[in-house]
Amino acid sequence: MFNASTFELLVSSFPKILEYGLKVTLPLAVISFLLSTVLAVLVAMVQYAGVPVLRQLCRFYIWIIRGTPLLVQLMVVFYGLPLIGIHSNSFVMAIIVFSINEGAYSAETMRAAMEAVPSGQLEAGYCVGMNYMQIMWHIILPQAFRTAFPSLFNALISMVKDTSLASSITVVEMFTRTKQIAGQSYNYLPLYIEVAFVYLIFCTVLTLVQKKGEKLLGSYGVRK
Amino acid sequence: MALLEIKNIYKSFGENDVLKGVNIKVNKGDVVSVLGPSGSGKTTLLRCINFLEKADKGEFIFDGKSYDFSKISGKEIAEIRKKTGFVFQSYNLFANKTVLQNVTLGLTSARHIAKNEAEKKAMEVLKKVGMDTFKDYYPSQLSGGQQQRVAIARALATEPEIIYFDEPTSALDPQLTAEVLEVMRKLALDGMTMIVVTHEMGFARDVSSHVIFMADGNVVEEGSEKEFFENPKEERTREFLRITNKIVNG
């Protein structure tokens, strides 16, 4: 199976696979991740502040999302949205589902990180005359974000791999593209190993970015 | 006219009645020491006065305006807080901000003062507490005494009419305690109005103009510093002074 022609196939398909990785898989993961983080912060803040009604709504959202498989969520949106008159391309639908899905998990991460900020920080903010939103923005969220950063970044790395599920709703991302190439050559295993390798590269780079990011965010002079 | 007056403040946590009708009056320039055994409600009193805890009832008079503790609005609280400062036992410096930012934040964010002006003011108060050379440090890089002095600078920067201190030195060793007390002594000389919950008898004696002695949620005795220490009227006060003297004098 691993002969000269296989080697040639691997070399010639590498740029094609990588192209879809850079053009589809990474943007899908990164955009979804950024949107999910915004959503997570909002949902976490609602719970942290204990906003009535909205708080229950947030719990409901987290309950639904964490209790159902991502693949099923993709299907429900893919077949459901057109029924209520929303026609969108599958890439956008994938972003919506991934954002909403990851948002539920990251919201819990953010909430825990916010609750880990000592209450004295909030009280000190009040005592210098700041209002709730100012304290959130300058004190609580930055500290919580620093705590949550490694977990959030973990989520991004998971997301890069989970984007392969988007193939189920016709998004041609890196994995689907690999399947197509493999189908033409009937040489599946080497190509699947190759795409695994590309995922691995992506995640390795992201891990390095995470390290850099943690340094950049600093630890407020805490000696380690 | 009194700057601050508390009339009949009540506060309970569930079944536990912590403040049972305390009255306090503070004139401009007064340094009021609040003494009392552990659990007598001193912290709760300060926290209620700055609305970190919601008192059950009582009257709050500040700057000639009267408020009902149980009915005061968030907006009124915010306005009052802009004229007061609070120094915590555990400093509570903003962990993600440098010394300088800790002091400027109340000016730039809460009062919309321009950054360069805020920094000028911040350096001025940091100099006053002897922490100007540490302006770029993070709280975690400072000793407890240094953190507490920055916390005092943070309270000073907003030019409050009164500063509340809750056992500002009880987490510090004697030398660091002396550093912080020295700063507070200077503030008193500058005429800053202060309410200081403290176990430092020396400070209460030397610096304060009035002393309040609390026990079980009541003010047992109050008076000028001189009256209080030289001629206490209540048996409970005499007992307290005897015990603390014993501790101080070994």
Ligand SMILES: Nc1ncnc2c1ncn2[C@@H]1O[C@H](COP(=O)(O)OP(=O)(O)OP(=O)(O)O)[C@@H](O)[C@H]1O
């Ligand atoms: N958040 C709270 N919830 C429940 N009970 C509380 C709370 N804060 C204080 N108490 C209770 O109120 C009483 C008075 O506490 P407080 O902290 O005001 O005493 P204190 O005079 O400051 O004591 P210390 O000298 O030890 O600081 C105590 O019985 C305490 O258990």
Ligand SMILES: [Mg+2]
């Ligand atoms: Mg106390």
